[in-house]
Amino acid sequence: MESSQPNLTGSLLALFKRLIAEKALRPGDRLPAERDLAETLQVSRSSLRQALKVMESIGVISQQVGSGTRLNPAAASILSEPLEFLILLDGISSRELMEARLIVEPQLAARAATRARPEDERALERAIERMEESDAAAADADAFVTSDLEFHRALFRAAGNRVCEMLFTVVHQSLEELVRFTSALVPPEHTIDFHRQILAAIRDRDPEAAEQRMREHLEDVCALLGREPATRARTPADRWSDALRRLNGAAGSGLES
Amino acid sequence: MESSQPNLTGSLLALFKRLIAEKALRPGDRLPAERDLAETLQVSRSSLRQALKVMESIGVISQQVGSGTRLNPAAASILSEPLEFLILLDGISSRELMEARLIVEPQLAARAATRARPEDERALERAIERMEESDAAAADADAFVTSDLEFHRALFRAAGNRVCEMLFTVVHQSLEELVRFTSALVPPEHTIDFHRQILAAIRDRDPEAAEQRMREHLEDVCALLGREPATRARTPADRWSDALRRLNGAAGSGLES
DNA sequence: AGCGGATAAATGGTAGTACCATTACAAGAC
DNA sequence: GTCTTGTAATGGTACTACCATTTATCCGCT
Numbered sequence A, B: 001m002e003s004s005q006p007n008l009t010g011s012l013l014a015l016f017k018r019l020i021a022e023k024a025l026r027p028g029d030r031l032p033a034e035r036d037l038a039e040t041l042q043v044s045r046s047s048l049r050q051a052l053k054v055m056e057s058i059g060v061i062s063q064q065v066g067s068g069t070r071l072n073p074a075a076a077s078i079l080s081e082p083l084e085f086l087i088l089l090d091g092i093s094s095r096e097l098m099e100a101r102l103i104v105e106p107q108l109a110a111r112a113a114t115r116a117r118p119e120d121e122r123a124l125e126r127a128i129e130r131m132e133e134s135d136a137a138a139a140d141a142d143a144f145v146t147s148d149l150e151f152h153r154a155l156f157r158a159a160g161n162r163v164c165e166m167l168f169t170v171v172h173q174s175l176e177e178l179v180r181f182t183s184a185l186v187p188p189e190h191t192i193d194f195h196r197q198i199l200a201a202i203r204d205r206d207p208e209a210a211e212q213r214m215r216e217h218l219e220d221v222c223a224l225l226g227r228e229p230a231t232r233a234r235t236p237a238d239r240w241s242d243a244l245r246r247l248n249g250a251a252g253s254g255l256e257s
Numbered sequence C: 001a002g003c004g005g006a007t008a009a010a011t012g013g014t015a016g017t018a019c020c021a022t023t024a025c026a027a028g029a030c
Numbered sequence D: 001g002t003c004t005t006g007t008a009a010t011g012g013t014a015c016t017a018c019c020a021t022t023t024a025t026c027c028g029c030t
Helices: A008-021 A035-041 A045-058 A076-090 A093-113 A118-137 A141-159 A162-183 A187-204 A207-228 A242-248 A251-255 B008-021 B032-042 B047-059 B076-092 B094-114 B119-137 B141-159 B162-182 B186-201 B206-226 B239-247 B251-255
Strands: A061-064 A068-071 B061-064 B070-073
Touching: A008 A045, A008 B076, A045 A061, A045 B008, A061 A187, A076 A162, A076 B008, A076 B076, A076 B162, A093 A141, A093 A162, A093 A207, A093 A242, A093 B008, A093 B094, A093 B162, A093 B251, A118 A187, A141 A162, A141 A187, A141 B206, A162 B047, A162 B076, A162 B094, A162 B186, A187 A207, A207 B070, A207 B251, A251 B119, B008 B047, B008 B239, B032 B047, B047 B061, B047 B162, B094 B162, B094 B206, B119 B141, B141 B162, B141 B186, B162 B206
Parallel strands: none
Antiparallel strands: A061 A068, B061 B070
């Protein structure tokens, strides 16, 4: 769809994709310096940089001054920037994101119960233990949330489908702020208990139970969400001229924050 | 995570995201000319263009020489470019993508059976009719595949969760080539029959039946896939120096195709 | 008045240069 | 050996110039 465009930047992106697909570029590889690469490809450095910036912004490559440019290993974070734009443009609420989890994660739990390997069960166990620790420490609510999400992600891995794993890891990232908020409203033991039940069902190789426990777990959170106001509620605000004037006046807050 | 970066491009992206979130920028809006905008924001046109190119490449904006730059309405295609990179980097097979559908779409079918509005049912009906037409026409295998996917997307909408709708519309895009391939192996009536059964279950408000029919439908396709060789099997190929030498020699095929 | 074509302006696209800040690396001092 | 320091490499930003396309304007003709 974008391979036959007259856009030089688009062509460069297509080229890089081809190099990646053909394994001529592999994760960890260092790309030639921008100046060299531009000369090799017979394009200006400006155009090349535009293409590189695209890949950097979505996380395909990492650029570091003085060091160079490297191809990153695949990571779900590649999708997070675009998904953020999409969520903003569409005005999607946290509730709807939570609903998506409610649709998919019970299925993934069932699948995990069918095919979890011993290492997956260990990872789930570790996530629960870490959650208990950070609960005991009490002070570290941050670590609690982190290990909460870690449990769910470990379950994604256990389900054995990288596509769902990636897609919903991104959803989790977009929800992290929210989870941090709601987890303050639920007794930690409650959450830990749910996780334990889910893990038990997986160990018992009982897909139906795992699915059901996960559904209850998420519905629990969803219920909380129903009572809370939507998160995204900023100033409706103005349009270009106003926005830009404001940013110009307080240029610092616009670009330096 | 990327809001406090010293990268000017990153800061600009964050700025645009804020403007979108605050509705200072809305779909359809025309942005100021690059030169003006650069001056207003007190950044060079090069840096601004890098940020704009990022947004254009993922489909947030559209740029047209002579005309200007406009903000696009939200579209699932925003995720397709990044997802392609991710699939390439991770070496994800069509089979795994199909599995993801198998995990999610039955659930969405069940959900659709619960909450489909009359207009949703009409859309599903239309998709089926279009499929029957293009089957009768026989010649147009392309239209058949298109309306096949259209049915599934209409079902996403009927399920009423835009997050799943977007995510899996993208998965469909990545699979379109494959679907085109497999649909040649299955009797068209078979596919149409499955779709009809699914729609019937939705009309009956029978989530379990809808879920089950959809699962059978996708397992049907998955089974085919198991016997076929993986799609992505190009030349393992070389590394940078080689790849670039080749591209340099045949610069045309590298950048102009 | 209305239509058509030529002209000018606006706009994104590309190329090129210059300079800066940071990092990496190697040569030299201790 | 270790530390310091200087140099080169690298990405980051800014600025200019020019091109191709599109849009808008104006002029002349009918």
